[in-house]
Amino acid sequence: MVKVNDESMVPADRLRTDPLVQLDREQLRRRSSMKWRAYPEDVLPLWVAEMDVPLAPPIAEALHRAVDLGDTGYPHGTAYAEALAEFAAHRWGWDSLRVERTALVPDVMLGIVEVLRLITGPGDAVVVCPPVYPPFYAFIEHDARRVIEAPLGSDLRLDFDTLEAAFVAAREGRRRAAFLLCNPHNPTGVVHTRAELDAVAGLAQRHGVRVVSDEIHAPLVLAGASFTPFLTADGAQDGFAVLSASKAWNLAGLKSALVVAGPGAVGDLRRMPEEVGHGPSHLGAIAHTAALREGGAWLDDLLLGLDANRSLLGELIARHLPFAGYQAPQGTYLAWLNCTPLGLHDDADQPEGPGVVGDLSGPATFFFEQAKVALSSGHVFGSGGAGRVRLNFGTSPEILREALGAMGRAVADRAGA
Template identity: 60%
Template sequence: MDPSPNRLATTTRVANPLRELSLDQLRERTSMKWRTYPADVLPLWVAEMDVPLAEPVARAVRGAVERGDTGYPAGTAYAEALADFAARRWDWDGLAVKRTAIVPDVMLGIVEMLKLVSGPDDPVVVNCPVYPPFYQFVRSAGRPVIEAPLDGDGRIDFDSLEAAFQEAVGKGRGEGGGEGKGGAGRRPVYLLCSPHNPTGTVHTAAELADVARLSHRYGVRVVVDEIHAPIVAAGTRFVPYLSVPGGEDGLSLMSASKAWNLAGLKAAVAVAGPEASDDLARIPEEVSHGPSHLGIIAHTAALREGGDWLDALLTGLDENRRLLGELLHEHLPAVRHRPGQATYLAWLDCRALGLGDDPAAAFLERGRVAVNAGTSFGTGGAGFVRLNLATSPEILTEGVRRMAAAVQGP
């Protein structure tokens, strides 16, 4: 049996999806990853995987197109598939379909959740360094961001988090409190990234229960981005926030997008804990018009029929994590790196390379390899880069060699 508690024992063998496409094939793609930079740049940045579409997903989309089934989304098939997946993968049977809503994607869903449980100008606490759209979308929604930095091991620092909650509550009271839109009491929100992007940290059940206790103590609502939940390293268990004691009033955003590379087929599910069902019930009906019908078909097929493909991907990612460690040891020994417990992203500490706050700029200019600049992830990101390892071993190897060449100079 597979050593990971979040993987299933199967009899169907699926080839490693990360080994199926050549660089020439990938360069035929027209998505952001492959069109943002010139053709001589090796892209190891944005969260797109270098994989073919899982056959069950491709079959479902082809069937819909052949039927002309390209209208508006309807029904609860996506939420039902997600509930079944959660029960199989995470031993969690608490995902109630009646407490779900379809939303266009995770980040737009987060914005809608903020509108439900907070008022204009209410602070939102985030653990930095964190996924850059947390800053962008939250501020666009009129909410200020308060940072609660992670600790030196990339885990939640509860002293830092409590200080951020105190600051957030103080600012909320200073602005007068009162009622938010839709009747929701004005209060701060803690936007939790679980698993965490960019560090790949998987929060434990005990940590999540502590989050719930602290949020209740200060009257802070928890909204959690769990988009990377299916992508865990061997031996690691993902724990849904809504499953821990105290998580009953939380709101979660989930999607098959990251695990099956479906960013271009947009759809996500908002899930409410038992004590947040009234909040989710206030979501405007028109929000459900935003997801793509084909996206919902694709995501549903992935969750229902794509388990074998996902397990093959997870095995390939485990191999790439080991390979990346070996490559860094050989070519860039000064780079500090802790393999992530989840996601297909690596958070690299490049501060010892002498490339300043933005080593990604040097890797791009001198090495012709694109990685994400750590500075965009907020406080704590200077001198770091985020590297996407969801590619073939050959491309990953070439990418690290180019990064090493950039450090050595001409």
């Protein structure tokens, strides 16, 4: 294990167990994936949803075994679904997840698209709650569906009056409609309560809207909150959930996910084309299965590290960016910062609506140019994103301290100019 440079500021027990402090910057710079390669080497990348962690040992061992055997063919069997069912029962008390109600898909977003194809048609509406994960817009519109926004409330939680109005609009002319739920919510880190999910299911039933729940961040709920699977909500029988181990174990490059149908949606799931199951990687399925079955201890250590980083981030924002709006996330490793009080953007120049994930605007441009810190620009997350940035705190305390310090100095220099 390689310790970070500021190890004196990290408790010794955390240095032994926390995946977030086990890689130094030189090792991270050797990676060829997007996070550390998209920007110049003098930029600290706190943007795309990759964590700065080593691969969990049980996953690495499973992949090594497969490579040693030359086991690199097509995926087969239900081991992944069985592992998810076991994990869900143990972690979330979801003991009604049935393997026969699952389908293997290439990844969560492509699984969502395939489900939307089953329950909506071209020109039908899909409701989303911005600010929200930008590919929701891109994938929905690319597949010839319409997006209807139901923005979150000022508390960054679901606004049920707005959501009901969106459901009514989506069903105009008795067209089919769906609600694409983000559970937990990206970028705000809000973890929906059981009461909120019961209310979503009830509204959806009343208005004839089908719910598809993106639960990719489900294992990443931090202290003080608990995750509720949407399909356990009252009235969610005809809904879908799409899950993977991708975010919690940093497996974005090992493609594999699972669609889970509620008992009232099994008939729809059976209409999914057989060729969809050809897309997932066999090595991906092996890795995700190992994560869910054997990666629990590693995940627990990660959650402790993320919780410590969440606290550290709050302290750093209070010290370096005291006027920024910040609500500590309940889950994920993503923080949503309101930079409008800092005066870093011009509303006249701020793009409207979602854009390309890599686009920078407003405060993200400022921090990139003046602080050499790459953040996700808020405008790509849809309504409510202007003047905001998303910050990935799934990194070492050292990098967080350096990044927030640079951001604070840039704002102070601008104020004193």
